[in-house]
Amino acid sequence: MAFRPQRRLLNPVYDDGVSKPRVRTASGTGNLPNPRTISNVIHSSKGVPTILDHKISLHVFQWGQFLDHDIISTPVSTGVNGEELSCCETNPVNVNTDMCTPIYVPNGDGFFADGTCMNVPRSAPALDVNCNTPSGPRQQLNKITSYIDGSNVYGSSAAELIKLRNPNSPEYMAVTDGNNLPPNNDTSACTLTVQGERCSIAGDSRVNVVPSLGSYHTLFVQEHNRIVNLLKGLGWTDPEELFQEARKINIAQIQHITYNEFLSWLLTRTVLQQNNLIITGSRTTYFTGYDPTINSDITNDFGIAYRIGHSWIPAQMKLHTDFPETSDINDPDVKNIEDTYLNPHMLYMRGKTGAPRMLKWLTETNCPRTDRLLEDGARNKLFLKNGVSFDLAALNINRGRDHGIPPYWKYRTDLCGETLADPSSWTSLTWHDNITIALLKSVYQSPMDIDLWTGVMTESGTAVVGPTLTCIFLAQFRALRNGDRYWFERPEPEGFSLAKLAGIKQTSLAAVLCANVYDASFVIPQNSFVTGDPKNVFLPCSQIPKLDLSPWNKLGRRNLNTGKDEFENKLVHLLLEILKEGDAVDVKE
Numbered sequence: 001m002a003f004r005p006q007r008r009l010l011n012p013v014y015d016d017g018v019s020k021p022r023v024r025t026a027s028g029t030g031n032l033p034n035p036r037t038i039s040n041v042i043h044s045s046k047g048v049p050t051i052l053d054h055k056i057s058l059h060v061f062q063w064g065q066f067l068d069h070d071i072i073s074t075p076v077s078t079g080v081n082g083e084e085l086s087c088c089e090t091n092p093v094n095v096n097t098d099m100c101t102p103i104y105v106p107n108g109d110g111f112f113a114d115g116t117c118m119n120v121p122r123s124a125p126a127l128d129v130n131c132n133t134p135s136g137p138r139q140q141l142n143k144i145t146s147y148i149d150g151s152n153v154y155g156s157s158a159a160e161l162i163k164l165r166n167p168n169s170p171e172y173m174a175v176t177d178g179n180n181l182p183p184n185n186d187t188s189a190c191t192l193t194v195q196g197e198r199c200s201i202a203g204d205s206r207v208n209v210v211p212s213l214g215s216y217h218t219l220f221v222q223e224h225n226r227i228v229n230l231l232k233g234l235g236w237t238d239p240e241e242l243f244q245e246a247r248k249i250n251i252a253q254i255q256h257i258t259y260n261e262f263l264s265w266l267l268t269r270t271v272l273q274q275n276n277l278i279i280t281g282s283r284t285t286y287f288t289g290y291d292p293t294i295n296s297d298i299t300n301d302f303g304i305a306y307r308i309g310h311s312w313i314p315a316q317m318k319l320h321t322d323f324p325e326t327s328d329i330n331d332p333d334v335k336n337i338e339d340t341y342l343n344p345h346m347l348y349m350r351g352k353t354g355a356p357r358m359l360k361w362l363t364e365t366n367c368p369r370t371d372r373l374l375e376d377g378a379r380n381k382l383f384l385k386n387g388v389s390f391d392l393a394a395l396n397i398n399r400g401r402d403h404g405i406p407p408y409w410k411y412r413t414d415l416c417g418e419t420l421a422d423p424s425s426w427t428s429l430t431w432h433d434n435i436t437i438a439l440l441k442s443v444y445q446s447p448m449d450i451d452l453w454t455g456v457m458t459e460s461g462t463a464v465v466g467p468t469l470t471c472i473f474l475a476q477f478r479a480l481r482n483g484d485r486y487w488f489e490r491p492e493p494e495g496f497s498l499a500k501l502a503g504i505k506q507t508s509l510a511a512v513l514c515a516n517v518y519d520a521s522f523v524i525p526q527n528s529f530v531t532g533d534p535k536n537v538f539l540p541c542s543q544i545p546k547l548d549l550s551p552w553n554k555l556g557r558r559n560l561n562t563g564k565d566e567f568e569n570k571l572v573h574l575l576l577e578i579l580k581e582g583d584a585v586d587v588k589e
């Protein structure tokens with residue numbers, strides 16, 4: 001259900017105990033550093049060329065954001081008619097601190113002019129059922145469903161979904177201009193460049209933020225329609241049944257890819273294994289970890305910490321260009337990211353083939369390294385329009401304080417079980433290297449003041465992300481699987497039969513890309529996230545294991561696809577299952 005309050009891993013720390021943003025230092029003397037100052041000192045990539053991670057592709061970046069948009073969207077305060085608030089008062093003491101938390105840029109910034117103020121409304125407070133302010137500390141909302149349920153594709157409510165389905169053939173999701181997303185009639189939802197371009201609608205309202213995100217939304221709408229066609233070929237006819245089953249399969253794929261590929265890289269398979277979060281290769285067992293008492297709601301703390309993905313934002317967006325094609329010199333295939341925010345133009349370029357070209361570019365390009373640095377296009381030029389822009393790092397730090405998120409060290413002790421002899425000593429920062437500690441020291445009065453986002457962005461360790469972030473992630477991703485009644489590895493009717501489940505477990509991001517954007521002969525890394533690993537083989541799309549829908553066959557004795565006898569098919573299927581089972585690496589839950 002959408003519009004539920006976010007849960008918390010730790011109790012909030014507000015300035016007045018209940019609502020005012022955290023502003024004071026741990027020692028009680030003076031205020032915390034300005035978020036823009038922290039951003040300049042810790043998160044600036046000025047003068048540092050982007051360091052790419054040669055092991056991973058930009059699908060890590062794009063899956064990361066797409067997943068974020070399935071599980072969390074925090075609404076902000078608005079005026080009575082939903083209009084944007086103006087939070088930047090000339091005199092900061094006049095700021096309405098219930099609804100506003102503007103960032104006043106300190107003078108001599110180097111990028112923003114003296115006197116610049118970033119207009120930042122506070123996240124809206126959750127009200128009780130009578131729309132009154134509840135007693136106790138201020139809580140924030142999630143306006144989408146926390147479950148990984150493809151709400152970014154299908155919407156978070158029946159009312160949203162109806163606008164996204166094809167009204168004439170309701171088994172399909174609506175598409176426009178061939179394969180683009182349906183138009184948003186509100187043309188202010190994005191900036192349009194050329195006649196004929198449209199802002200899009202999708203299951204999540206942030207679809208227009210960057211074109212690569214739009215290309216992912218397109219991919220999963222297309223994938224829905226492709227599954228519908230496959231089911232039709234297997235004898236499915238009822239439009240509603242077709243829609244619901246295709247949706248269920250599409251969501252199952254998203255869940256599978258998230259845990260089996262994305263999280264397997266981010267947290268490592270070993271950590272997933274230790275925490276019972278591995279999707280087993282088993283073809284004979286269901287997932288039995290479902291616990292109806294677990295609340296899967298997104299946690300506020302996770303919503304701040306998962307912004308680690310802002311480190312993966314690339315400096316530029318690009319379209320794949322086929323050899324010997326050349327780019328249009330007046331409208332090149334590569335653009336700085338600040339020229340692509342809330343602008344779908346790239347998706348409309350080259351005869352509206354932008355979406356598949358962008359997806360191909362994501363496959364063939366390395367992702368920026370997971371570190372504390374943000375590209376200039378995100379840290380100085382976020383949402384640049386008419387000379388006004390934002391700093392995404394400063395926004396993250398500021399948002400954490402708006403939500404009363406406790407400082408970083410509290411998560412180490414109170415959530416992750418570390419014992420710190422003296423959290424006020426800089427030597428307590430065991431997960432930080434010396435250079436980073438020196439930088440933190442130059443801006444924060446005490447290690448007990450370090451904001452959660454900055455703390456986890458600067459942590460190092462042996463894995464991709466540091467131990468505290470791993471601990472926060474595990475708490476969330478455990479809840480998202482173990483508390484989901486509709487988790488795809490559960491038996492029917494919520495989940496699937498074992499045969500169907502085995503068919504779903506064949507899928508991967510590569511398989512979805514092969515089915516929708518590449519030719520059968522295209523050679524793709526089998527795991528399209530972790531492209532630079534020698535163990536990861538490259539295969540032509542025709543040989544990439546793919547979603548196997550044969551267990552969905554509703555046809556009588558003859559399968560129209562193969563012309564084979566159904567009984568014969570079943571026998572072959574059973575034999576294959578037995579053979580596969582023999583070599584499957586099976587971890588019993």
Ligand code: HEM
Binds near residue numbers: 064
């Ligand atoms: C070009 C790409 C991206 C842009 C422009 C972008 C921009 C933003 C902005 C403007 C916010 C709200 C900031 C605030 O006022 O608090 C935000 C929130 C967030 N971002 Fe990103 N982001 C991008 C990519 C990513 C990626 C790759 C991830 C994760 C892998 C991510 C995770 C999040 C999360 C978890 C939130 C909090 C969402 C909420 O609570 O509503 N973002 N992002």
Ligand SMILES: [Ca+2]
Binds near residue numbers: 144148149150151
């Ligand atoms: Ca969701």
